[in-house]
Amino acid sequence: MTDDSDRTPWFPPAMFTEQMQEAGEQVAESQQELLQKMMQAGSSNPFDTGSALGPMNMGTATFKARVQSGGRISIPGPEREALDIEEGDIVQTIVVPVKRNRD
Numbered sequence: 001m002t003d004d005s006d007r008t009p010w011f012p013p014a015m016f017t018e019q020m021q022e023a024g025e026q027v028a029e030s031q032q033e034l035l036q037k038m039m040q041a042g043s044s045n046p047f048d049t050g051s052a053l054g055p056m057n058m059g060t061a062t063f064k065a066r067v068q069s070g071g072r073i074s075i076p077g078p079e080r081e082a083l084d085i086e087e088g089d090i091v092q093t094i095v096v097p098v099k100r101n102r103d
Contacts, residue, residue: 027092059083064098 061079068074073093075085085091 031094 061075061083063076063079065073065075075091079085
């Protein structure tokens with residue numbers, strides 16, 4: 001008899017697709033709620049550090065990062081500490097290109 005407790009459960013592709021669709025819908029709803037809160041805040045710049053929706057509030061952080069080899073980006077130390085992010089944690093990102101350094 002073998003112990004299969006350390007194996008990752010297998011999900012059929014249809015189930016995986018359905019779960020990804022549900023997750024995407026939840027993300028869209030969360031983003032809409034955040035946008036509504038930003039609009040209601042009435043600040044001319046909702047990401048201003050004095051705003052109730054500043055760059056390190058509501059469990060989120062706004063920062064710039066350089067794309068490294070293999071498409072990797074790093075979360076700066078102060079943001080990791082403030083959000084209690086540790087190795088192995090899963091985080092959600094929204095990527096907005098700011099500047100391209102191409103020859």
